[in-house]
Amino acid sequence: MTPLLHVDNISKRFYGFVALDGIDLEVHPGERLGLIGPNGSGKSTLVNCICGTLQNEDGTVYFDGKSLDGLAAHQRTRRGLARSFQLPRPFHSMTLADNLRIPLLYTVHARMGPLRSVGDLDAHCLELLDMFGLAKKAKQLPRHLTQVEMRKLELARAMAAEPKLLIADESMAGLSHSEIDDILALLMRLNERGISIILIEHIMSAVMKFSQRLAVLVSGKKVADGKPEDVVRDPEVVRAYLGQ
Amino acid sequence: MGVVKFSTVTIGVGLLVLAFAHWLKLDYFYFAGYTILQFIVLATAWNILGGYCGYVNFGSAAFFALGAYSSVFMYKFYPLPVPVLVVIGAVVSGIVGFGMGYLTLRLRGAFFAIATLALAVVLQTLVVNWDYVGGSRGAYIVSPDTVDIAGFQINYIEYLFGLMLALALIALATARTIERSQLGFGFGSIRDDEIAAEASGVPTLRLKLIATTLSGAFMGMAGAPFPYYIGYLQPSSAFGLEYTVNSIAMPMIGGTTGWVGPLVGSILLGSLQQIATVTISSAVNLLIVGLLLVAFVIIAPNGLVGLAQEYLRPRRQR
Numbered sequence: 001m002t003p004l005l006h007v008d009n010i011s012k013r014f015y016g017f018v019a020l021d022g023i024d025l026e027v028h029p030g031e032r033l034g035l036i037g038p039n040g041s042g043k044s045t046l047v048n049c050i051c052g053t054l055q056n057e058d059g060t061v062y063f064d065g066k067s068l069d070g071l072a073a074h075q076r077t078r079r080g081l082a083r084s085f086q087l088p089r090p091f092h093s094m095t096l097a098d099n100l101r102i103p104l105l106y107t108v109h110a111r112m113g114p115l116r117s118v119g120d121l122d123a124h125c126l127e128l129l130d131m132f133g134l135a136k137k138a139k140q141l142p143r144h145l146t147q148v149e150m151r152k153l154e155l156a157r158a159m160a161a162e163p164k165l166l167i168a169d170e171s172m173a174g175l176s177h178s179e180i181d182d183i184l185a186l187l188m189r190l191n192e193r194g195i196s197i198i199l200i201e202h203i204m205s206a207v208m209k210f211s212q213r214l215a216v217l218v219s220g221k222k223v224a225d226g227k228p229e230d231v232v233r234d235p236e237v238v239r240a241y242l243g244q
Numbered sequence: 245m246g247v248v249k250f251s252t253v254t255i256g257v258g259l260l261v262l263a264f265a266h267w268l269k270l271d272y273f274y275f276a277g278y279t280i281l282q283f284i285v286l287a288t289a290w291n292i293l294g295g296y297c298g299y300v301n302f303g304s305a306a307f308f309a310l311g312a313y314s315s316v317f318m319y320k321f322y323p324l325p326v327p328v329l330v331v332i333g334a335v336v337s338g339i340v341g342f343g344m345g346y347l348t349l350r351l352r353g354a355f356f357a358i359a360t361l362a363l364a365v366v367l368q369t370l371v372v373n374w375d376y377v378g379g380s381r382g383a384y385i386v387s388p389d390t391v392d393i394a395g396f397q398i399n400y401i402e403y404l405f406g407l408m409l410a411l412a413l414i415a416l417a418t419a420r421t422i423e424r425s426q427l428g429f430g431f432g433s434i435r436d437d438e439i440a441a442e443a444s445g446v447p448t449l450r451l452k453l454i455a456t457t458l459s460g461a462f463m464g465m466a467g468a469p470f471p472y473y474i475g476y477l478q479p480s481s482a483f484g485l486e487y488t489v490n491s492i493a494m495p496m497i498g499g500t501t502g503w504v505g506p507l508v509g510s511i512l513l514g515s516l517q518q519i520a521t522v523t524i525s526s527a528v529n530l531l532i533v534g535l536l537l538v539a540f541v542i543i544a545p546n547g548l549v550g551l552a553q554e555y556l557r558p559r560r561q562r
Contacts, residue, residue, distance in 0.1 A: 078445050082443070085440065091437060092436050
């Protein structure tokens with residue numbers, strides 16, 4: 001089976017600092033991949049390189065069999081690669097419904113032509129908000145949301161672009177146990193619809209519950225990649241987290 | 245309100261203003277009104293980039309002056325009717341707007357603002373040293389007393405007033421159309437968070453170029469008839485600080501989120517300045533603008549429109 005996402009030996013430097021050092025990573029259609037690593041190990045840089053927010057110096061990212069080299073972030077989103085941000089970045093002057101309208105207008109329309117009328121568009125925004133439990137607040141501004149609702153909005157906006165692969169960057173950090181379960185259930189539901197998901201997370205219980213496969217980054221290098229229960233016993237991973 | 249209805253209302257309002265001015269038979273009304281209308285165009289143009297996209301342009305005077313000086317150039321090279329000059333001014337300023345956007349839009353916030361300020365300085369230096377358009381001495385433009393339109397002899401100032409009125413209406417209609425279109429949503433996402441906009445599929449660079457080009461073109465349009473209005477154009481008046489300051493202050497005081505804000509701000513500030521010019525001195529104009537701007541930034545950061553919306557909104561959603 002050809003992978004949906006194939007990260008081929010990419011490297012990224014910030015001046016003298018090597019943030020990513022020859023990373024290889026594959027995600028298959030419908031797969032749930034967990035990506036962990038200590039702070040500063042390069043997880044977010046990797047996401048930024050995959051999504052085009054940063055451009056990697058070496059290596060290539062392939063998506064759906066095609067190279068993404070040189071494509072801007074919005075072009076990658078249109079190809080079916082969506083992400084949520086670690087710190088929520090809502091469009092703060094727009095209502096929740098309008099927040100979702102942006103990716104619908106600019107991604108779904110761009111991909112398939114203007115299929116939807118204004119009414120359909122409104123209905124679709126509401127439907128998505130409903131799926132994330134935000135329908136009641138459709139006409140409110142993001143500043144009225146709680147922290148967990150903000151994370152849900154972040155995921156809903158990523159989903160509005162109708163992606164094939166969703167990268168959820170620490171969408172549970174700082175949430176309570178029940179809120180974490182809430183988000184996990186949501187991600188599972190999305191996965192059941194056939195969307196591949198990369199979950200970047202520090203909360204191990206959530207990662208272990210969610211991931212079919214687990215990859216570990218340490219200091220810009222991938223040190224392990226395999227079944228979650230094997231990976232967490234890997235001596236190198238243990239060393240990275242607990243020290244020697 | 246639909247596009248047709250809005251156009252009808254706009255044209256209706258325009259005709260009413262014209263009829264009123266004609267009935268008043270007061271030349272001063274045309275002179276003062278022209279200036280206010282010109283500021284409506286400038287403020288609306290500034291707001292397309294500054295209000296919708298969140299990119300503060302300190303170079304409005306440069307785009308205005310480009311429009312004015314392209315008219316001076318054409319006047320010396322091959323005189324054309326003013327409506328044609330408006331189109332030429334729009335094209336010249338639009339191209340410069342596009343160029344400026346391409347060169348500077350990777351800069352954000354204060355850095356972009358400084359770059360636009362630099363553009364104004366560079367262009368003024370060029371014009372000062374360009375003898376053909378008068379250099380630092382300035383250029384005289386002799387306009388006819390009347391214009392013949394369909395057999396009617398119309399006072400020249402009345403003609404310019406009507407032209408500027410049409411431009412103001414076109415600018416407002418354009419701004420309103422943008423606001424309600426996909427483009428407007430895209431601009432809004434850039435203003436709120438550019439990285440999130442890109443991640444949502446918004447081609448931010450392309451949209452910003454559209455904004456700088458449109459904004460520049462409208463400023464050029466506002467400037468093109470100016471030499472014919474003023475009769476004598478020199479760099480220090482065309483590149484005057486008042487254009488830069490007013491085209492920022494008017495939308496800020498009116499409200500930057502919609503097309504109504506710049507309109508309200510221009511009429512209010514423009515009229516105040518005209519009254520001050522007649523009763524006190526034109527020298528206090530910038531002082532008035534400055535004080536009002538400070539007051540509004542503190543009391544009503546979202547402008548008069550924002551203040552009204554806040555007042556009208558149900559309490560629980562505040």
